[in-house]
Amino acid sequence: VMGGECIAIKTYGKRIDKMVIKNPVASKIAFGENPKSCYGRDEKMPQTRMAIAALLREHLKKAEEYLEQIELYMEHEDHDKPEYDMKMESLLPVLRGEIPFKVHAHRADDMFTAIRIAKEFDIKLTLDHCTEGHLIADELAEEGYPVIVGPSLSERSKIELRNLTFDTPGILSNEGLQVSLMTDHPVIPVQYLPICAGIAVKHGMKKEKALEAITINPAKTLGIDERVGSIEVGKDADIVIWDNDPFELQSNVLVTIIDGKIVYEK
Known part of the structure; x- marks a missing residue:
């Protein structure tokens, strides 16, 4: 359910340490068939969508309590410092609003669950894949979370992709949402991203919006637009x-x- 932290890097260099743009840039979580199929086949939790949501809530609540103990320790010298917990530490930037959850979600109900939990814990998120986004475009526009659509140039390899269509980016963009496109590399090799944008234009997305969806919008979504995403003095x-x-x-x-x-x- 919780994959770990994400990092933004340049695509060229000799040493990864010198290619970093921002670290961490987000924290990855997953809803739907992926965690279910990974653990359910071994008869482990989570085997259902309810269990996915329950595990996420449980760990966020533990992280909240961990953060409270840290803050008490910082404010009061006589308060014991909590025992270091790397997993909880990784969630602190999320709870503090410094980075978003990147939510792997294809189905409409999974996106609504993610939004519900984000509101419960007052955290930021991005909706990644957003395969059924076109079915709930008005609701997503009302919420205003950034959406990252893709991979669209692929087969319907699992049941939650049954509504897969290249119409999604245009419909969401026309509703006023900040739309980015992805190939989910290496599912679809990243060099075909401009082609995916072109197909999105063919299916109703405005060309300028499609260009933004593979340049400045991803940079904004990741919080790195002060450095990359457009050609401007100082970037x-x-x-x-x-x-x-x-x-x-x-x-x-x-x-x-x-x-x-x-x-x-x-």
């Missing part, structure tokens, strides 16, 4: 130059620039 010089419209299948990358250095040239 990292991360630029790609194409020989044609990047949404067209025949287009090629001519030059890739990261941190002001040419790292690829055709």
Whole structure:
């Protein structure tokens, strides 16, 4: 149910420590068939969607109590310091509102469960995959959480993908939501992200919004838009130059620039 912390990195470099943009950038949790199928087949919890929600609530409540003990220790010298717990420590940035939960959720009911829990604990979240988002677009627009749609260029490999469609990004964008697109690499190799954006345009997404969905919107969603996501004075010089419209299948990358250095040239 809880996968761990996420990190944002550049896609080029010799040493990962020097490629980091922000760490941590989010914390990953999962709803639906993935945790069910992973543990249920071994007759372990969680085997149901109710159990997924219960486990998440239980650990968030424990983390809240852990945080309370830390704060009491910081405020009162005579209060015992709680025993260090790495799992609880990883949830503190979430509870403090410093980073969001990245919520793996395909079905509408899973997204509503995630939103319900986020409100209970006053935490931020992003809705990742959002496969049935088009079915509840008005409700998601009312809530206003960032959505990350994809992978759409794939088969319906599990039952919760039965409503998979390339119409989703456009419908959500037209409702005013901050939409990003993903390929769920390596499910769909990340180099096909511009093609997925082009198909989304074909299915009703405005072209400018599709470009935002693979540039500035992901940066905003991850809280790194002060450095990347658009070409502006003061930001990292991360630029790609194409020989044609990047949404067209025949287009090629001519030059890739990261941190002001040419790292690829055709």
